Amino acid sequence: MAQPFRLARGGRIDRARPVRFSFNGRTVEGYQGDTVASALLASGIHLVGRSFKYHRPRGILSHGPDEPSALLSVDRGPGRVDPNNRASVVELREGLKTRSQNHWPSLRYDVGAVNDLLSPVFVAGFYYKTFMWPRTFWDRVYEPFIRSAAGLGKAPTEADPDRYANRHAHCDVLIVGAGPAGLAAALAAARTGKRVIVADEGAEPGGSLLHDVTSEIDGRPAAEWLKAALADLDGRENVVLLPRTTAFGYYNHNHVALAERVTDHLPAGAANAPRERLWQVRAGEVVLAGGSHERPLVFADNDRPGILLAESVRVFINRYGVLPGRRIVFATSGASAYVAALDAKRAGADVTLVDLRLEADCGPEPARLRAAGITVLTGHTVVGSTGRSRVAGLLVAPIGSDGRCGRRRRLACDCVGMSGGWTPAVHLFSQSRGKLAYDPALDAFLPGTSAQAERSAGAARGTYDLAACLAEGDAAGAAAAGSAERRPFTATPTPTGFQPVRIMPTDADPAKVRAVVDFQNDVTAKDIKLAVREGFQSIEHVKRYTTTGMATDQGKTSNMNALGIVAGQLDKALPGVGTTTFRPPYTPVTFGALVGPARHALFDPIRTTPIHGWAEAHGALFENVALWRRAWYFPKPGEDLHAAVARECRAVRAGVGIFDASTLGKIEIVGPDAAEFMNRLYINPWAKLEPGRCRYGLMLKEDGYILDDGVVARVSPECFHVTTTTGGAARVLAHMEDYLQTEWPDLQVFLTSTTEQWAVIALQGPRAREVIAPLVEGIDLSPQAFPHMAMRSGTLCGVPTRLFRVSFTGELGFEINVPSDHALAVWEALMEAGRPHGITPYGTETMHVLRAEKGYIIVGQETDGTVTPDDVGLAGMIAKAKRDFVGKRSLARPDVVASGRKQLVGLVTDDPSCVLDEGAQIVADPNQPIPMRMLGHVTSSYWSANCERSIALALVAGGRDLLGQTLHVTTPDGFTTATVAEPVFFDPKGERIHA
């Protein structure tokens, strides 16, 4: 029989659709509608993993997202292998491959289980106590050991081939959870016509109604009510119902993040659909109806496979048609397990129920069970379990009136359902910054004061009775949607009696008992007690010392038990110990969902110029400058960077080079007060700059340090064409707008970014004029009519242009501004026209070398945010007559006017072939004791083909007074010597530029 524990009827699985998957290489059969957990149980497989620390055999504890033990590696195909999937939430799919984790060589025979025998060694704080010394053991012994023990499962190594989607959504009411409370809320909110989103983490919406086969709502079986409710919601245009969608993060302003699992449950073939979708919902109001988690009981060997949560036993029976055992003992301190026991009995199991509570405290439930033929032992504790990799018996004992345990007896069984009561899922409420309030009657933290527009309903706020849940959900949904309408509900009463218990009373030596509190991190009750004995009193400290609640399940099943034990040890009331912080995500979220489509080309915008394609086609290599990708150099076959740049550099000075400068930032500054605005922002004077002329502008921050630079042309009396550095474009525009809007709103000036309107082609070299002459119309190119630092409008190749005669190379040069969509055509025409002149395309590296040969600074290379105009020798540009400009007052600061500031100088290495490292430190005497006094550092350094030697720029303390002196510069092996020089290495008189 393929599925010996499958019931003949019942459940929401489809017995007509068998599904095969593999577990540790063995083929297992289940049905459509199963989870991996329910299918494993149907085949009688309980041992599914080894615990984290002690490698104890572990089974399936829960049916839901709180599962701490049954963590499997799931293989959905190449590149689609995930560790740590909870077997209870992975939907069965044909061909799925699953594996257990944390064992070697096999699940059944695990060498690591020796840890269990050594458990007295692995006490709380073991790592802190053990890995202290010797220091030398840290790198090779301790750290590798800790790292290998630091997590379960293996991270995938292949790139994820799946697609992940992102969606922003807005709604009036977001409802988290589609159990009875959530559905009632959804129905109430939906009726108002407002926009409603309902997210439920399950494959099917319904929550507890999916496994409640006995309750009635409004005179109908719960399942029928559910069907009708879903049909109602489905038929409404204003409702989006999202199954398989976990609300995992609650952020400011009702921004709630949901992870929707879109295709994992589908047979392979949904290839182009996203695997998961991240919903970023901004909700007017949020209703939290996420239900509650059942607490395990803490007794010796409570982690043996076959020991489940009581409600989970009920779910496997009623929802999945699986009987987890034939002889089931329920152990409980509350009434909910009685319902599970009745359902198990009805499904054909041999059932016994053990209740810690005294008969008198139990209400009518024991009598109902006995009437159904179930043995009920009230006033009994559980002191242990027997069996090896599957539970074979539960050891119970009566508790006498003196609180002592009576004689033990063994209840033979193959499955245990335990219940220590319920813990409302307040995670999202807590994430929303709402304040929790402890309710002693319910022994639970409940949502207290809200911090955002949200409300909780149902079990999520400690309401467990079905009719009450429905009424509360209805009220919450209606209120959230602004409706005063309320609907009454009638439903079968839910047994809700409960007595809190921390550790089950036992007759054994508590110091020797392994009673697990945190199943995922393998923390036992005695670990927590030890932590308290060692002085930890805050739950936040105990948590970190013992790691309880710190696994990926965030202690859903363990937190209240851990808190209770700490409070008990300290003899404090529970709220006095505090509660731990709930952080997103509620359950683990894939990296893919968080990353979404932001991968590869869509990770960041990659900005390219209109000439990019040409550069690619002509073999350019590229470098990143801000988000731009710029042509770095154009190697010919066989050339490396050095050879290509040397050739490009020579070509520019000997003939003509062509360079794509389109990435330069450009701002059109227009208005009657444009010149005044420029005067206030730049150190230079602008009032007298005539239309058609250019000026190199330097801009400071308020602290007097250089912010940006660039050539500015006055297009007309009221219009300036400003250029900025490539990386500074956005920053400069923001800086300008900031001043304009907040400091000088009276100025009649408008700023418009034209960076991308104009592509810029720099044509540089003695033959530049000859190349463009035949293409230009409407502009007199003669040196007299069109001198250096002038700008003319006209056409080039018939395309309107703003033609700048400017140079960043020291050669005769033009920067041709043309509308971007025409730039490629103009570039190609220039290449054609320049062919007879040996026109050479060059990239940013050559541009850098050529400007360094002339000592032109690059903001961000020669400057670092602490450099003044005088530091780089540009104080002469400051307009003396201006009353003020941004940064002016800071230039009078004592530290700015003091002597000894670092100044820009050239460095000439004694060995002309030695190219200094950029960033290399400079000292006067390399033999001085360490730490040496650093005089400054190299800011730019290149091999200059035109100078036939290395050149370097540096910032050196008092540098201009050191001209001709020898300094020492660090190299990878030590020091080399260099002479301080003027920062101009080529054409010092600057004659070529005026050609």
Place this chain on the structure above:
Amino acid sequence: MLEARYRTARALPLGRTDAPAPAGAGLPAPAGAGLLIRPAAAEARFSLRLRGPLVAAAGLPLDRPINTVSGDETRWIARLGPDEWLIGAAETDADILAAAAIADLAGRAHALVDVSHRNVGIDVRGAAAAIALNAGCPLDLGDAAFPAGSATRTLFGKAEIVLIRRPGPVPAYRVECWRSFATYVYGLLQEAAFGVGPLERAAAR
């Protein structure tokens, strides 16, 4: 400024509308997604900045509320702020439009800057258009919050865009971004087409 005698037709960064999608733009939108994503043809655009009240310039209304668009597909004006408008027009109308605007604005402090080549248009149409846009745009694009005739500067993924919703029986949006961001914006829209999900989700609106 603009001359009629261009040497070539404009080389648009996303290619002409009849040309295949540019490299790196991803696969085309899946059929039946209720979505058409198409790069716009070459158009003229101006950024207009102006303070003080004025009813109209070049026949374009300047007195409409912020975040609205007026006009039709051949000539439109979107008010993006108290003193800022984005104007779009057929490319052939550029010179006439600019001349008329300058005449109407004479004597007033203003800036009329040609940004025809800075901006790239992408048209997004279909029942799932808003869902695709919401893959990267965090705004509420529902009919109440962003009805036809709306226009705003916003984000699409990591790029700044201007989003315009045009009137019509089928939802139709114009995305305007800067030239060098066009490949990214277009690529992200194409990718978004795979994530729109079943059309029932249109109920999300």
